[in-house]
Amino acid sequence: MKKLIVVGGGPAGMMAALTAAKHGADVTLIEQNKVLGKKLSLTGGGRCNLTSALPIEEFFPKVTTNPFFLYSSFYSFDNEALMRMFEEQGVALKTEGAKVYPVHESAAKIVSFLERSLNENGVRLLLRESLLDFSTEGGSPPRISRVKTSKQILRADALILATGGASFPATGSDGKIFSLLKSKGFVVTDLLPSLVQLFTRRDFSSLAGVSVPKVKLSCVLGKKKASTFGDLLFTQKGVSGPCVMDMSSYLTKEAPDEVLLRIDFLPELKTSELSDLLFSSSPKHLSTLLAKVLPSRLAKFLMEDFDVKDKFNLSKEERKAITDLVKDFPLTLEGYGSLKEAIVTKGGLDVREVSSSTMETKRIKNLYFAGECLDLDALTGGYNLQIAFSTGYLAGLCASQG
Secondary structure (H helix, E strand, C coil): CCEEEEEEHHHHHHHHHHHHHHCCCCEEEECCCCCCCCCHHHHHHHHHHHHHCHHHHHHHEEECCCCHHHHHHHHCHHHHHHHHHHHHHCCCCCEEEEEEECCCCCCCHHHHHHHHHHHHCCEEEEECCCEEEEHHHHHHCCCEEEEECCCCCCCCCCCEEECCCCCCCHHHHCHHHHHHHHCCCCCCCCCCECCCEEEECCHHHHHHHEEEEEEEEEEECCCCCEEEEEEEEEEECEEEEEHHHHHHHCCCCCCCHCCCCEECCCCHHHCHHHHHCCCCCCCCHHHHHHHHCCCHHHHHHHCCCCCCHHHHHHHHHHHHHHHHHHCEEEEEEEEECCCCCCEEEEECCCCCCCCCCCEEEEECCCCEEEEHCCCCCCCCCCCCHHHHHHHHHHHHHHHHHC
């Protein structure tokens, strides 16, 4: 049997190990934590947004870095296959919008299910053991021969690295793999935070804790435009929430002082309809009327300078300034959340180092990669987990057969 070693007990590593074992390989899975799936257990606030129910072709626009690299992975093991795998093993799923969750809403139970599947398929688990180095022998290109861990040296016919990125290092994604890869001549792109909160120049501390549903956030980046939709949350230092985290996926490569965001707090309401609401014959303050469609604290914040004026004697320019505060609110940035608190890492092993059809590196025979250690990332909504499962599946399949 082909001796295959997988390093990394996250979703990509577990899927790679499980797939390889099902296809006849003798698989050992190495994880430096004392448990598998430590980061996976935290996803979706512990509820585990496994994937999206959208057609797989609609996943690619949701991938913000190197989407075309994922064609073979996504079509080899798509979201339908992932959902079928869980449901056939008795894990019932549900959808909220397009987001897919287990009915029991427990990421920990998903990890337990995967661990049980690994055991049932004969995967050897080595916990509390970390990768130190790997060696090659002969040929052009050379091929994997040995793996050195913190406890032993193992012979290997193939090696899959699914070690994660550099975000949430407390979960084991400490980024150490990238130093090792660089020392062996691999190209690693800059490691940046993605899916993080945004720090703003303007002080929104008086609004901290206020959540606004169904907001549109937009930005112009050179010749490109980006827009996101979803809930927005004001924090002590700026803004967060799903639409903000999604926007960060487009922004963190940019200098924050060069970014100007615009918020439409009511994208489903036309400007004319907003004007009818605010400038009707009602004698009520603008903030009182605006509070019918926005949180009252936000309404007071936006209308602070205009509530003291006679709304029936406002100029055309003043009326436009008022509606713009609601429909086109400018937001300048001070900075981004750190890599340590980012949900995913933007950057990693340059995908040009890897064959997209097999996940095997072009430098070393029988060395494969999967998951977040690659320069791949996507918006919120289950897309990053699907990347992990799909690339893990393809790596496990090809490593077991190559």
